[in-house]
Amino acid sequence: ETGVTQTPRHLVMGMTNKKSLKCEQHLGHNAMYWYKQSAKKPLELMFVYNFKEQTENNSVPSRFSPECPNSSHLFLHLHTLQPEDSALYLCASSQERTGRTEAFFGQGTRLTVV
């Protein structure tokens, strides 16, 4: 148990579907992140939220839409994805502004776009 929970663990969706990934952290952290992990590529940062404000959008296509309603929950809304978007999507959280930037990850959602 890492304190960061992601649902669903696996998702298969068609290119015209709309789905959402959910992340919840129980660590009292104030920053949350979405990462994309594709085969043979380094972890790619997608979005960062600090105190519910989006502070980083790493040139992510608009078919990915994040939402952070509070400091414990983070969503990634998916719409009209492409097959190349198939990957492991990881959520992480950390406690910013304390000098300690350790990020704790969820187990990920394995997304397959067909």
Added chain:
Amino acid sequence: GQQLNQSPQSMFIQEGEDVSMNCTSSSIFNTWLWYKQEPGEGPVLLIALYKAGELTSNGRLTAQFGITRKDSFLNISASIPSDVGIYFCAGVSGNTPLVFGKGTRLSVIA
């Protein structure tokens, strides 16, 4: 953007052997982190380093923050089959988010 060069990309070792992997950067970092990821799971934090020269152990794992602040290494002593996985280094420079290396895939032969 900032990049971390992690090596080796993969390793095949015999059970009981020691393992060493490292991460280098052209930029100065003020934090180095080492993670392990097993199949179908998210990365798990192993060791965090915050000071140049810092040497920290976690069981059979030892990591060091390089004096130049541009590198870090991770050693695993007396490897066992459950050490199998992908090991990632990650660094923080200034106020930027974590930057990750591409990982070292470790295989342990019993």
